[in-house]
Amino acid sequence: MHFQKSNKIKLLLCSLISVNLFANTNLDESILSDSRKKTFDLEKEQAKEDSSKLKKDWINQVIFKYTKNLGDEYKSETSSIRIDQPIFQSGGIYQAIKYANSTHDYANLQIQQERKNLIKDAYNLLFQIKKLDLNIQKTKLSLANAKIDVQRKKEQVLNGFLDSSFLDNALLTLNSSKHTLVDLKYQKQELINSFENIASGKYNNFELPKFEFISKEEYLEKNIELEKAKASIKKDKNYSHMTMARYLPSVNVYYNYSKTHYSDGKPNAEQTNDQTYGLYITMPLDSRALNDIESKRIEYLKSKLNLKNKIDDEKSFFKTKLDKLSMLEDRLKITSEDLSLYDSILEIIKEEKEAQIKTQSDYDTLKNSRDIKLLDAQVYKIDKQIILLELYSKVY
Template identity: 80%
Template sequence: MHFLKSNKIKLLLCSLIGVNLLANSSFDEEILSDSRKKTFTLDEKQAKEDSAKLKKDWINPITLQYKKNLGDDYKGETSLISINQPIFQSGGIYQAIKYANSTYKYSNLQIQQQRKLLIKDALNLLFQIKKLDLNIQKTKLTLANAKIDVTRKKEQVLNGFLDSSFLDNALLTLNSSKHTLVDLKYQKQELINSFNNIAAGDYKQFKLPNFELISKKEFLEKNIELDKAKASIEKNKNYSYMTMARYLPSVNVFYNYSKTHYTDGKPKAGQTNEQTYGLSISMPLDSRAFNDIESKRIEYLKSKLNLKNKIDDEKSFFKTKIDKLNMLNERLKITKEDLALYNSILKIIKEEKEAQIKTQSDYDTLKNSRDIKFLDEKIYKIDKQIILLDMYAKIF
């Protein structure tokens, strides 16, 4: 099966199975509503602007000041321009730029992860709706069998072959199946409402994707969570060096220009101009410096440990999903064996029905039971796709 259009799902699957093709991320977003897609676009723009701002944080603002004296003794105007700009901060300027770049990389990965998770939610809802459709079909078959059983038990009770308690139990089973069908229909509508909240259109216009399994190596190499952890290491490393540089010598260039114009009240003084410029060297002596530097260094070390923990977590996640897939494969194997058995028995029942040894209700009951097993097989396959979807949401 294909998701949306065939060329789009091919790109989706390429990202899953590790084929080296250039996938357009907009294809992934086709299932999302315009407002959801616009939110991610704005998040990306904001991350870019925040990074640009961080790159300029080491540049001090130019101070412009204007004063007008309205006193009785001296009336005049003063204009002031002041610049105090660092040109060397013991590597702090270079680290500040690197920190801005690493922060942008981390933010971008976060946005990509959020986008992936929302697409996963939409696809998961599609799978769950399809699964409920199959369960509704199963319940309808169970309901049909329950009606046949009630009819059969009713005849047997009226003819004195069975106690009325058997009929009562059959009626309870029939009633339970009816309530189950009502509940399933309500659950389906709930899922449809949730899907409409994030999707670009009606769920019926989308078809289910077909995911394939990737290797453990590919899963770890393309894992967004691990890339985020690596980006966090780089970000904290740059911030640690940047913090250290704050407490090291800094060379600044400064320039001050002042112009004052007196209108009256001060003899022999109509206007004054003053300017100073030069270099200054400073080094803060802060009692908290060591604590600040050490705290940032510890944060950096924690992020390195976090990567090791994340690798273990993702390995465990992968193994858990593989184990669950294996369990479903075993269930599929059993279901296929059951289907083969049902088909062989159904063939015999059909022959006996034609020979008037068995009734039509006997044949219908067994056929419904066979069809339930067939639907079970489809449900297990959807469960496998949901597991693979969980894995897809974690990789590029």
């Protein structure tokens, strides 16, 4: 039995991989409302500006100062400009620019992932609405069977063939089906409201996508979560080097200029100008330097380990989804066998009905049960699409 099951899973895997692996179907962002898409566009624009700001963080401000002295006998005005700018920070400037770029890359992946997740949520709601439609149809068929059973039990009780408790149970089943139908209709409306809260139109304006299988290799190669982990490694590595550079020698240029003149008729008042410029070297001596550098190095090492953990997580996630696909294939196979059996019995019931051995209600009950099985198969196929949707939402 174990050998047969193993072979079955391998055959399923081979058949799935034989499909065009990353099919043309993709998650279409047109399903999202304009306001949702605009939010992501603004986040992307903000990430760009934040990155540009980080690239310029090593450039100090140019300080302009204007002073008007009103307290002395002769009023004076002074204007000054001060520039104090590092031009060499032991590699810190280069690492700061690299850190800004890697931060931008990470932020873009984060936004892309959030966008994908919201699109996935929208499509998932569409699939869930379709599932509820099928379950509503199933419940209506069950309700029809319950009504037939109540009528049959009523006749049997009135004719003295059954105890009234059988009719009571049939009525309870009928009542339960009615309540189930009400609940399902409410659940569908809830999902419709949730969908239209994020979507660009009414739910029935969109067609359900058709996803094909994606291989494990491509899933891992194009996985957004893994790309984020790789981007985090670069970001933390650059930040670690940038932190180290803060505690190394720095070469700075400076320029100071000031201009003073008097007003209100001070005797022999002369305008004075003064400027100085030059170079200086700094070497910070901080008792916390080694702790700070080591902390950032550990953060970088954690990022590298996090990538390995993420790879294991995504492999496990993929395998779990593959196992679930296999389970749904088994259910579809069982349902197909049940449908074949129902069809053969329906042929017999039809012949017996024509010979007046069976009644129309006997035929209708069995046909309704057969149609419920047919709807079950459609539900399983939608469940497969939901699983594939989860895989597609995690790749770019």
